[in-house]
Amino acid sequence: MSLFGNRRLGWKLAAALAAIAGLGLLSWAKGRSIHPSLWRCMAQPARWDGAGVWLSPALVTASDAGGFEIEMAGVRARVAPAAPVAPGETVALTGTFTAQGPLIRAKEVRKVAESSGSRTLSVAVSIAAVLLVLLNFLRHFAFRPKVAQVEGVD
Amino acid sequence: MADLFTHFAAASLPAAMVRDRRIAALLVIGTFLPDLASKGLYWVTRSAPDFTVPTHSILGLALLSYAAALFVEERLRRPALAALFAGGLLHVAVDLIKDNLGSGSAYLFYPLSTRSTEIPLIDPENVILLVPFDIAVLAFAWILERKRVAVRQ
Numbered sequence: 001m002s003l004f005g006n007r008r009l010g011w012k013l014a015a016a017l018a019a020i021a022g023l024g025l026l027s028w029a030k031g032r033s034i035h036p037s038l039w040r041c042m043a044q045p046a047r048w049d050g051a052g053v054w055l056s057p058a059l060v061t062a063s064d065a066g067g068f069e070i071e072m073a074g075v076r077a078r079v080a081p082a083a084p085v086a087p088g089e090t091v092a093l094t095g096t097f098t099a100q101g102p103l104i105r106a107k108e109v110r111k112v113a114e115s116s117g118s119r120t121l122s123v124a125v126s127i128a129a130v131l132l133v134l135l136n137f138l139r140h141f142a143f144r145p146k147v148a149q150v151e152g153v154d
Numbered sequence: 155m156a157d158l159f160t161h162f163a164a165a166s167l168p169a170a171m172v173r174d175r176r177i178a179a180l181l182v183i184g185t186f187l188p189d190l191a192s193k194g195l196y197w198v199t200r201s202a203p204d205f206t207v208p209t210h211s212i213l214g215l216a217l218l219s220y221a222a223a224l225f226v227e228e229r230l231r232r233p234a235l236a237a238l239f240a241g242g243l244l245h246v247a248v249d250l251i252k253d254n255l256g257s258g259s260a261y262l263f264y265p266l267s268t269r270s271t272e273i274p275l276i277d278p279e280n281v282i283l284l285v286p287f288d289i290a291v292l293a294f295a296w297i298l299e300r301k302r303v304a305v306r307q
Binding site: 003004005006009012013016017019020023024025026027028030031032034035054092093094107108110121122123125126127128129130132133136137139 | 157158159161162179180182183186190191195201202203204205206207208209211213214217218220221223224228231232235255256257261264265268281282285
């Protein structure tokens with residue numbers, strides 16, 4: 001049976017989609033331990049001691065000379081060292097979670113613009129690009145249902 | 155995700171050199187495939203972000219491209235698979251230059267490896283600044299295609 005033939009086309013499609021879904025489930029299971037969520041770290045600090053974290057978007061709730069505090073999904077955590085961020089700003093950060101404290105030792109911190117005009121424009125341009133490409137695609141690949149053909153409709 | 159317009163511009167150059175316009179269209183569709191799959195899973199089916207990781211891996215792209223190629227007429231399926239897969243790889247290559255604070259935006263060798271890769275060159279918050287560059291690339295692709303058509307005539 002050829003992979004590209006029309007025989008058992010539905011089964012081939014189902015198998016491909018099932019394989020993709022299976023990979024997705026596997027990555028979901030593994031992903032919880034690769035970059036654990038903040039709430040997992042704070043709920044079980046001993047288990048996640050030393051784990052690398054990637055947190056975005058995190059709201060800065062307090063800032064001082066020693067570090068700053070972030071909040072994500074209702075969970076708060078202390079981050080050190082200090083960074084040029086102020087309460088109310090949103091950041092993305094990578095670092096290591098330490099059970100002692102508990103504390104996040106930040107490696108990189110970057111401010112994230114929230115719903116700025118630039119992001120809205122970027123989304124609009126992206127959608128326009130997809131629509132244009134799909135229109136061009138339809139130009140080359142016309143879908144003609146069998147019923148319409150039988151009735152002689154072009 | 156680098157914005158889709160940037161991905162479209164990146165795919166236009168190789169697509170301009172493909173003689174069969176249907177295959178060229180599929181190459182461009184292929185470059186949208188990873189984000190259509192991942193954003194579709196995230197925004198439409200509300201899947202966890204970790205579930206969408208395979209859409210930006212080599213194996214996941216191969217499976218996605220194969221599934222998409224099955225919708226093309228039988229005699230075009232092999233080149234369609236190649237075009238869709240090439241477009242998907244191009245998408246991931248463009249995503250690799252996004253600065254994700256070292257965490258990478260693609261797990262290329264998943265499930266063999268959970269190591270993510272990036273070559274941080276562009277700020278993902280300001281991809282709109284790439285539009286003039288994208289337009290220049292599209293113009294160059296258009297010129298290439300015009301020259302190719304002129305040579306054939």
